[in-house]
Amino acid sequence: MSAPKTRSREQAYRHDLRGYQTGFFLAALLTIIPFALVASGTFSTIATMWVIGVLGLVQIVVHVRYFLHVDLSRQRREELYLMLFSAALVTLMIAGMLWMLFNQHTRMM
Amino acid sequence: MNIVVRPHGLTWVAGHDHDHDRIATTLSGFWLFMMSDLIIFGLMFATYVTMLTPESFAGGPTPKELFELPGAAMETAALLTSTFTFGMASLAIKYDRGLSKVMLWLLVTLALGVVFLALEAREFTYMLAEGAVPQRSGFLSAFFGLVPLHGTHVTAGVIWLVIMLIELNRTGLTGPASSRIARLALFWHFLDLIWVGIFSVVYLGGIA
Numbered sequence: 001m002s003a004p005k006t007r008s009r010e011q012a013y014r015h016d017l018r019g020y021q022t023g024f025f026l027a028a029l030l031t032i033i034p035f036a037l038v039a040s041g042t043f044s045t046i047a048t049m050w051v052i053g054v055l056g057l058v059q060i061v062v063h064v065r066y067f068l069h070v071d072l073s074r075q076r077r078e079e080l081y082l083m084l085f086s087a088a089l090v091t092l093m094i095a096g097m098l099w100m101l102f103n104q105h106t107r108m109m
Numbered sequence: 110m111n112i113v114v115r116p117h118g119l120t121w122v123a124g125h126d127h128d129h130d131r132i133a134t135t136l137s138g139f140w141l142f143m144m145s146d147l148i149i150f151g152l153m154f155a156t157y158v159t160m161l162t163p164e165s166f167a168g169g170p171t172p173k174e175l176f177e178l179p180g181a182a183m184e185t186a187a188l189l190t191s192t193f194t195f196g197m198a199s200l201a202i203k204y205d206r207g208l209s210k211v212m213l214w215l216l217v218t219l220a221l222g223v224v225f226l227a228l229e230a231r232e233f234t235y236m237l238a239e240g241a242v243p244q245r246s247g248f249l250s251a252f253f254g255l256v257p258l259h260g261t262h263v264t265a266g267v268i269w270l271v272i273m274l275i276e277l278n279r280t281g282l283t284g285p286a287s288s289r290i291a292r293l294a295l296f297w298h299f300l301d302l303i304w305v306g307i308f309s310v311v312y313l314g315g316i317a
Binding site: 009012013016017020023024027028031034035037038039045048049052053055056059060063064067068078079082083085086089090093094097098101102105 | 137140141144145147148151152154155156158159162178181182185189192193196197200203204295298299301302305306308309310313314316317
């Protein structure tokens with residue numbers, strides 16, 4: 001057991017710990033802001049919806065980066081591709097479904 | 110850094126039946142499961158959003174009348190904190206901080222998961238008592254399709270946590286046990302990610 005080795009392991013631990021703490025802090029912040037906005041009703045409904053939507057997407061990225069540990073590094077490339085592909089599928093399905101159904105809705109009215 | 114870079118993630122390496130590779134492979138398989146689960150949730154979200162028109166309320170309760178901000182905030186707090194405490198358990202495994210520390214963090218996570226489920230059960234009981242039952246309107250059918258689906262996942266996660274705690278108590282922190290906990294961690298963090306969508310779209314979007 002050499003001293004530098006233990007220290008680097010301790011450093012790695014602290015680095016990982018800081019990752020979770022950063023993620024938790026950012027996620028909490030990105031949760032509290034939209035809740036506070038809705039509770040106070042400062043902005044118009046449409047503006048609040050936009051803020052909720054954008055902060056929600058940012059928070060998802062925070063969760064993926066700090067909790068699921070998928071980032072842009074080469075090691076996690078396959079998980080990243082899989083996730084982006086699934087996100088693309090989900091986007092196509094949701095957007096397509098909403099487009100089609102709301103279009104039908106307008107035509108039926 | 111090693112010179113030989115061992116493929117990570119989805120790649121299956123022939124002839125390398127190393128413990129580490131097997132864990133990476135099973136984790137990748139679990140990623141595939143989670144992404145197909147993500148698509149199910151995505152379609153449930155889409156269905157829910159199409160059911161937000163006045164016609165779909167069918168004269169029944171609207172999201173604004175039904176949802177309460179404090180309840181959603183408490184559920185969110187419980188689940189978000191539990192994802193952090195699970196992270197602490199993962200770190201305790203990664204850096205050999207001892208079995209008791211791992212079990213303690215998993216127990217805290219379990220408790221927070223149970224709190225979340227209790228809050229959700231209370232909310233559903235209240236809704237059902239108000240007459241907001243799934244068959245009341247298209248909107249309520251979609252709500253009870255989406256949110257309890259997430260709740261069922263959390264229930265599965267809670268049961269899995271209990272099983273892991275029993276296994277840890279019996280066998281200690283073996284290789285298979287930590288591999289299972291790694292998958293459970295992915296599952297748990299993934300459920301919190303889905304919850305971000307639920308509190309944004311269903312609760313905040315409904316109340317705003």
